[in-house]
Amino acid sequence: MVKIMGGTLLLPIVVSIVVPIVGGFLLAADSFRRHFRLPEYDSDGELPEFEKDRLEIHTYVGTMLLYSAAMTLFCCFGEREGEPFRMLTLGERLSIEFAVDSVSVLFVCITTLIWVLVAVYAFAYMNHEGEQRRFFGFYLMLYGVLVALDLSANLVTMYLCYELMTLVSMVLVLHNGSREAIMAALKYLFYSLCGAYLGLFGIFYLNRYCVDLDFSGGSRLDMELLAGHEGTLLVVVFLMIIGFGAKAGMFPLHGWLPAAHPVAPSPASAALSGIIVKSGVLATIRVVYYIVGADFLRGTWVQTAWMSLTLVTVFMGSLLAFREPVIKKRFAYSTVSQVSYILFGLSLLQEQAFTGSLLHTVFHALIKCGLFLSAGVFLVVCNKSRVEELAGIGRKMPVMLWCYTIFALALVGIPPTSGFVSKWQLAAGALDAGVGFFGWFGPLVLLVSALLTAGYLLPVTMRGFFPGENDRCREVSKKEPPLLMLIPLLVLAALALLLGVFPGGLTDICRQLASSVF
Numbered sequence: 001m002v003k004i005m006g007g008t009l010l011l012p013i014v015v016s017i018v019v020p021i022v023g024g025f026l027l028a029a030d031s032f033r034r035h036f037r038l039p040e041y042d043s044d045g046e047l048p049e050f051e052k053d054r055l056e057i058h059t060y061v062g063t064m065l066l067y068s069a070a071m072t073l074f075c076c077f078g079e080r081e082g083e084p085f086r087m088l089t090l091g092e093r094l095s096i097e098f099a100v101d102s103v104s105v106l107f108v109c110i111t112t113l114i115w116v117l118v119a120v121y122a123f124a125y126m127n128h129e130g131e132q133r134r135f136f137g138f139y140l141m142l143y144g145v146l147v148a149l150d151l152s153a154n155l156v157t158m159y160l161c162y163e164l165m166t167l168v169s170m171v172l173v174l175h176n177g178s179r180e181a182i183m184a185a186l187k188y189l190f191y192s193l194c195g196a197y198l199g200l201f202g203i204f205y206l207n208r209y210c211v212d213l214d215f216s217g218g219s220r221l222d223m224e225l226l227a228g229h230e231g232t233l234l235v236v237v238f239l240m241i242i243g244f245g246a247k248a249g250m251f252p253l254h255g256w257l258p259a260a261h262p263v264a265p266s267p268a269s270a271a272l273s274g275i276i277v278k279s280g281v282l283a284t285i286r287v288v289y290y291i292v293g294a295d296f297l298r299g300t301w302v303q304t305a306w307m308s309l310t311l312v313t314v315f316m317g318s319l320l321a322f323r324e325p326v327i328k329k330r331f332a333y334s335t336v337s338q339v340s341y342i343l344f345g346l347s348l349l350q351e352q353a354f355t356g357s358l359l360h361t362v363f364h365a366l367i368k369c370g371l372f373l374s375a376g377v378f379l380v381v382c383n384k385s386r387v388e389e390l391a392g393i394g395r396k397m398p399v400m401l402w403c404y405t406i407f408a409l410a411l412v413g414i415p416p417t418s419g420f421v422s423k424w425q426l427a428a429g430a431l432d433a434g435v436g437f438f439g440w441f442g443p444l445v446l447l448v449s450a451l452l453t454a455g456y457l458l459p460v461t462m463r464g465f466f467p468g469e470n471d472r473c474r475e476v477s478k479k480e481p482p483l484l485m486l487i488p489l490l491v492l493a494a495l496a497l498l499l500g501v502f503p504g505g506l507t508d509i510c511r512q513l514a515s516s517v518f
Helices: 012-033 050-077 103-128 132-150 156-172 179-209 232-246 256-260 266-292 299-321 327-347 353-380 399-414 417-431 436-467 483-501 504-517
Strands: 085-090 093-099
Touching: 012 050, 012 132, 012 436, 050 103, 093 156, 103 132, 103 266, 103 353, 103 504, 132 156, 132 232, 132 266, 132 483, 156 179, 156 266, 179 232, 179 256, 179 266, 232 266, 256 266, 256 327, 266 327, 266 353, 299 327, 299 436, 327 353, 327 417, 327 436, 353 399, 353 417, 353 436, 353 483, 353 504, 399 436, 399 483, 417 436, 417 483
Parallel strands: none
Antiparallel strands: 085 093
């Protein structure tokens, strides 16, 4: 029997989720309708004015996104004490339910900020890619799905939103319709579904041995029912970590990232690398800390294997990025490495490391989004896609390259940028976690990765400002990117710097969140 229920969160949650999904669907449907319709010419035999159509799309998308974002933030900060909204009850133990807690607020806020800034950038960038109605339609839908994922109140709801997110975001990957884009999208779909099915298997098993599957804090395991099955549950939890780690780019299911990013439009790459990969982080947090409980895994072979996989991914991703000449693919390998910083902090099952993971989740979203938007400028404005082609770019667009430099320094972790704050917390947490060999080996791997990060990011700055005789950008006439592309970069660069100079407020928030979890 299906029951429809509600709570005080009903209106803001419904609006923040449904409005962008419905609005995006209508825009995407109109795109497909126009695609299969014969073009209409005006009285002079010309196609309709492109600028007018583009203005209508931007106005529509901007209005829908800002309204949805406002309702989402109201849902997070204006109704924090309200009852959860239960949309459907599917039997005795399964329900589709949404609620607001500290973790969901953190993820919703960073998602909303990135989504608005990338949309502003995309208003200019997508003139180059075309098919704006389809892109922005699925972009709006994806925002609604991500809000639903972040606000999920139980494991079943989260899984359904997780799968829907994969299907919607796949369309952004194959946007240009080339054979390479289609194959990359299929690879993304294959890896994501394989990982999600491991998660689904775990949900079936946990449903048998948990009091419920709600994210209400603390372990939901029924220890009386579980007695004698602890070993099997450890295997199941490890498979879930591997499965949800696929979206986060953790080895061995990381291969979709370097395939998908180079072919997707740069705004889509920014969304994938800044936000979509964090859905794997969120799912891991929910399973480990809200369903199973950190105490159940602490000191087990699962924790050891998890820490090992994250450190392998950190080093491997940095090394592959160092060797990669194509700039968007280099950033994709960098994401593989940097998101595993977050997963390493989570695997330590220690409060300060958990704080560092939350901080790095925020900082990496800002920094990597900025890097991919920078790559979009290099590609569209300068027609440069390889690192060696950017020599001399600083003479043509110094503001743009300074933004890139701030992102690079922050990702390396050079003080006083934001990346230093999160990596300090991660290293300190590892040393204090009582995990033996990994307590010192983990920070060592992070340090080596930071050196490799400097090796694959900072040469762009050095050659960009000081090309010598190897100036590859003499033919570039544009001095700076269009204002709509430059403003988001300036905002992201300012945040990447200021959150490092003044980290106290955000650090306190993450520390309080970690304290509530532990």
